[in-house]
Every structure is written in C-alpha cells, then in structure tokens.
Amino acid sequence: MRRTGHTDPDSDIIPRLRAGDEHALAQLMDRHLATIKALCFRMLGDEALSEDVTQTVFLKTWQMAPNWIPGKAKLRTWMCRVATHQCLDILRKKSPHFTDDVPDMADNTPNADTNLITRERSEDVSRAIAKLPDTQRAALTLCYYQELSQREASEILGVSEKAYESLLSRARNTLRGTLDPKLLKIEAA
Amino acid sequence: MTEKNSIDLIQRYGADPARWPEDMRETALQILAAHPDAAHQEAALDAALHSAQAPMPSDLLRARILREAKTTAQDIPTALTNYGMAANDRVKSPFKINATKWGAVAATLIICGALGFQALSPAAVTTPVDDAIWQEAAADLGLTDLYGWVEGTDTESSTRNEAGG
Numbered sequence: 001m002r003r004t005g006h007t008d009p010d011s012d013i014i015p016r017l018r019a020g021d022e023h024a025l026a027q028l029m030d031r032h033l034a035t036i037k038a039l040c041f042r043m044l045g046d047e048a049l050s051e052d053v054t055q056t057v058f059l060k061t062w063q064m065a066p067n068w069i070p071g072k073a074k075l076r077t078w079m080c081r082v083a084t085h086q087c088l089d090i091l092r093k094k095s096p097h098f099t100d101d102v103p104d105m106a107d108n109t110p111n112a113d114t115n116l117i118t119r120e121r122s123e124d125v126s127r128a129i130a131k132l133p134d135t136q137r138a139a140l141t142l143c144y145y146q147e148l149s150q151r152e153a154s155e156i157l158g159v160s161e162k163a164y165e166s167l168l169s170r171a172r173n174t175l176r177g178t179l180d181p182k183l184l185k186i187e188a189a
Numbered sequence: 190m191t192e193k194n195s196i197d198l199i200q201r202y203g204a205d206p207a208r209w210p211e212d213m214r215e216t217a218l219q220i221l222a223a224h225p226d227a228a229h230q231e232a233a234l235d236a237a238l239h240s241a242q243a244p245m246p247s248d249l250l251r252a253r254i255l256r257e258a259k260t261t262a263q264d265i266p267t268a269l270t271n272y273g274m275a276a277n278d279r280v281k282s283p284f285k286i287n288a289t290k291w292g293a294v295a296a297t298l299i300i301c302g303a304l305g306f307q308a309l310s311p312a313a314v315t316t317p318v319d320d321a322i323w324q325e326a327a328a329d330l331g332l333t334d335l336y337g338w339v340e341g342t343d344t345e346s347s348t349r350n351e352a353g354g
Contacts (some may be wrong), residue, residue: 018266025258029251037250038243051250058254059261066266118240125241143208144238150210168201176234184233 010075017065025062032076033058035146036083042141043087045130053090057083080146081156084138091134121183128178132171139167140175195220196227204232265297 008014010031016024036057040050057079068075129137135157142153154164176184190198195217202208206218221228 020263022255022258026251026255029254033246033251033254037246041243047244051246054246054250055254055257059257062258062263063261064264066263121237122240122242125237129238129241140238143202144235145243147208165201169197172200172203172231172234175237179234179237184237 008070008074008076011070014065014068014070014075017062018068020065025058028061028075029058032079035076036079039080039083039141039146040087042126042129042145043084043134043138044090045126049090053083053086056086074152077148077152077156080142080148080152084142084156088134088138124183125179128175131178132174136167136171136174139164140171143168190216190220192220192224196224199228199231203235203238204228205235 010028013024013028013031017028033054037050037054040053040057041047044050044053060082061075061079129140132140138157139153142148142156143150146153148156150161150164154161157164157167159167190213198209198213198217199221202210206214209217
C-alpha cells in the first residue's frame, strides 16, 4: 500500500524518543528495522554492511530525536533518506561489493522443489537489480520496495520528480533487458 | 492524459495503480483498461521484483542497536538557542558532547545564566512540547527550585504565593 497523506504514523513514538525512552526505540525497530535493512541490502548487496548502515540509521534517529519537529516530515521518510544517502556515500567511496552469494532464507514449507525454483528466481532478480547503476537502483528500491510516493522519493534522492521518473523508467527498461525472458513469463503465469 | 502517457506511466511505476501518482491514477486506469497487454507485461516484471526478497534482520542487529543506544548521547534540544531549526532539516548540533541528557540540561541552563537570564523568556522561544520536556527533565533532577528561578520566580514559596497559596 503506497504511503500518502501528511500524518506521521510514528507520531505516537516521537515524544517518547525525544524523552530518551529506550522502549520507544525498540518499538521503532519493530516497525521499521526490516524495511530499512532491506533498503540497505538492496542498495549495497552485502548483508553485513547493510546491517551496519541500518544500525547507523537507528542510532542517528535516536541521537537527533530531541530536535525532531513533528509535522515537517514523516520519521520513516527521514530514516529512508539517511539510509539512502549513507548507502550512496559508501558506494561512491568504494567499488561495489556485490557477491553472487545471496543469503539463504529459511524454507519451512513442504514444497521444497518449488521453493528452490522460487529461490533461484529471487537470486537472479537480486543479481540483476544489483547490477543497476546506483541511482537507478535507489529509485527502484524507494518506489517498489519502500513504497514511497513520487514526491518523497525524489526529495530523498535530491532530484526533481521528472528526473526521478526518468531513473525509474531506465531501471525498469534495464531489468526487462537483463532478466531472462523465461523468468518474466514464468512469473506472469 | 494520452494513451502514450498512460503506457509511459506503467513502464515507470509498474502495473499496480497503488504505486502511480495519485493525481494520474483514475485517468490512467480508464485508458489502460483498453490496453491489457501493456499492463500484463509490466505485471510480469512486478512479480519478478516481488520475488527478490531481502533477508530479514538478524536478532543480533536489534540487540546491537539497543546496546549502542545506551551509550549514545542524544542531541541537546536547540529550542532555547536556535528556535525552529529541526533535525529534520539535517541541522548538525554544535553540542555533540559525550554527556548524559541531564548533563545537557544543566549545560544549557548555565548558558542561559551567562547570557543574562532576565533577557530571555522561555515562553517566547519554546513550544508547549519543549516546555513539557524541560519540566520533566528538571523535575527528574530535583531542580524545581532552579527551574522556578529560570521561570522568573526565586523560591518554592514565591511560586506558592503566585499560585494563590
């Protein structure tokens, strides 16, 4: 579900964060740890590094909370911005560290063969996304996986909405050309 | 919106209308109803994207963050010195020192005193939310008397008198 509107879903936590309530930080993690970490992982392609950046994002949020003014932005959008910029900084400073080793995910279902195919498909797609240029990957991640609005995502990237849409178009065009056509047909079935 | 615009829209955002810009959604839906093939192609890519799930955070990550937060100082609220500037605007606090929250309260009160407290009116530079936080911080330190001085009253007895006691 795309997040629109001006109310901040985290407005209940913010006063407690400002007051230094560690339970509020734990609650914030309940809500956003997985999505922030997923954003970082898709940007960096390295699980350990993505967890380091995720830790930095939450600690920065904790640190600056006393100066947060409600109503100016959503807290989650701010956190996504910090995460995206941190990831882009890391990518600029070093060669991309993308491995072909996508971490195994637990498989507790009885249909192991089907799940193996699904997992391989997932890895193929992850590899294709990892090969996108950094800003295209960021645009795609913010739109598709973070479900941010056009306005929020373009502000995070510091580009115009038109430039953001151009990044999205190029990212999807590249993926259509990179992914195995059979993969796309199978997915559509 | 033209047919080409609608197709461009789904090629950018995918086939799920929930991801389309809100102001274009309704018109695009009407136009694309006549072009199911374009939507189908993008839906296939959407499904592929959906299959690429990121690994969940480790339990260790959560524990690390909570542990580090215990030793990470929160920024000093800048309301008394720089009203209106928010962390949302990526303001870098000049007071990033390794101090506890209560040490930060004491430091800011000392600054107020050095600047000539009579010239400052906390009510003019703080919001009700900031006032509540300062009250709580001061009370926790047992600084009611000092906070009363900050507010312009000298002693607890003065406070009681003004309250009509």
